[in-house]
Amino acid sequence: MIPTLFGVAVLIFFLLRVVPGDIVELKYAGAGTYAPKEALDRERAQLGLDQPIWKQFVTWIVGIPRLDFGTSMWTGQPITHEIAIRLELSIQLALMATFVAILISIPLGALAALKQDTWIDYCVRIFSIAGLAIPSFWLGIVIILAFVIYFRWLPPLTFTSFWVDPKANLTQLIWPALAVGYRYSAVATRMTRSAVLEVLREDYIRTARAKGLWERAVLVRHALKNALLPVITVLGLEFAFLVGGLVVTEQVFNLNGIGKLFVEAISQRDYTMVQSLVLLTSFIFIFVNFLVDLINACLDPRIRYR
């Protein structure tokens, strides 16, 4: 895990330094005024851009274990601070979206498997295939549209923390969570369906039924429990789509989270911010997949003993 993250850090850092045109030029070009070369150089010195690249890299990488990512080239604020004030929102949204996805995919997938080749099955399959095709930002726009037209309600511009006002917070975040969670659930629904179908053909299901077990116990305790492993794996793999969903949905719902920060940093060429955020997302991405392996090992003794 650490070597991969180090590789990511090296790759992203040096790639961002290869491109011509830096933030200082962009800042002055935006201001539209003539800037003397000395002013540009002074600004560069302030940002540490006049140092040799390897020195910049060492400064950055040494700070990371102390959670010091340096300062943003655009705002001059410490990056750790900029991320920290937005992290709560994004993490809450991610958790809610995951929750929505689980709530959609497991019951629907299991239902489709039990009613295989009936109209229920077809409806669920179309619902999940559509989830793969509908962009989450468009779904978000449609949700806002429906609210604006029918209820004259606009998403509030400021974010209320869950700890301040849980109700306002939840009503604000449930819609973006739905928009992202639906996309996130699509593959998991299909996975649940095929996993349950596969498990239902196993011998131990027949045994459970033969010993006269209550059908619901057969399904929940024997079938669903065993079918969950691949579903959890898929949720881990699809985590990438959750991130993508967050990046665009935060834009639609005007939520000031990590995704929005990332898009802004990219359009402003705020290198220090971009590199730190990329490292952070890769870390979370790798960590989630590690967590998934761990959960699978907990649930399945066969994996543990291997």
Next chain:
Amino acid sequence: MARTSVPIFTLPAIFRLDLWVEASFHFSRRRPLGAVGAAIIGLMIVVAVLAGFISPYDPLATDYGKLLQAPSSSHWFGTDSFGRDVFTRIIYGSRTALWIGFASSFMGATLGALIGVTSAYFGGKIDLVLQRFMDLLLSFPLIILALVVVSLLGSGMTNVILAITVPMIPRCALVVRSSALALREMPFVEAARALGFGPLRIIVRHLVPNVMAPYLIMLTAFLGQAILLEASLSFLGLGVAEPQAAWGLMLRGAAVEFAERAPWMAIYPGLAISLSVFAFNLFGDSLRDALDPKLRLP
């Protein structure tokens, strides 16, 4: 005495139209959903190619006398905040989407397949280095890597294609490498090596044709994702730039701003994205089932 004619020259199978027709019939009978997807894709391609003949207006022509008009017989999907015809812009948008989708999927899958085959054939150190690098690329979520490439190169059509290509490469390389690893041990590869053929010839003539199935599967699976990714990038303002017609771009800014007065601006481009991605996914899934049902996509 009946004389059977012996053909002196036969076309390679890939150029034989009758085989293609036969295969398509077989495919559509076995996989009706895939055929529906293929039909929608075909229709989209026709529309994109003939955009100039089909569309009633100029996609870039602004008409300040007709801002935000509701759908009517003269403007089927209404007009946007510049008075441009939404229907026309969706038709032209299909050009952008298909071009970016096909170009990036093709490049991504091809480069990925070449890397995968090379890596599997040589094994050892080359394999290790290439795989580590692919792992590195895989540790970025799809959209993050695309955004990073955009931030390196800037926005615009060509750069968007590259930005979508890069994250596709490792995903294809992974799948192709695993099928090529099995091929490497096959007797025909050993025979080729015994005959003294060089690595280039073995890779191109013997390995590449045999990984066509996973290659095609990955290619079709990428198409829908690429179109979705392009729409997301354009929506974020980091993809195709105004005034070019692109579906994601049509949903940006004004579509939300004027949502109340002109909902058609936001509805139709999104439907276009969803329908096309839906069609590509249907086709891709059916093709995978037909070619290699056991293949798991990363």
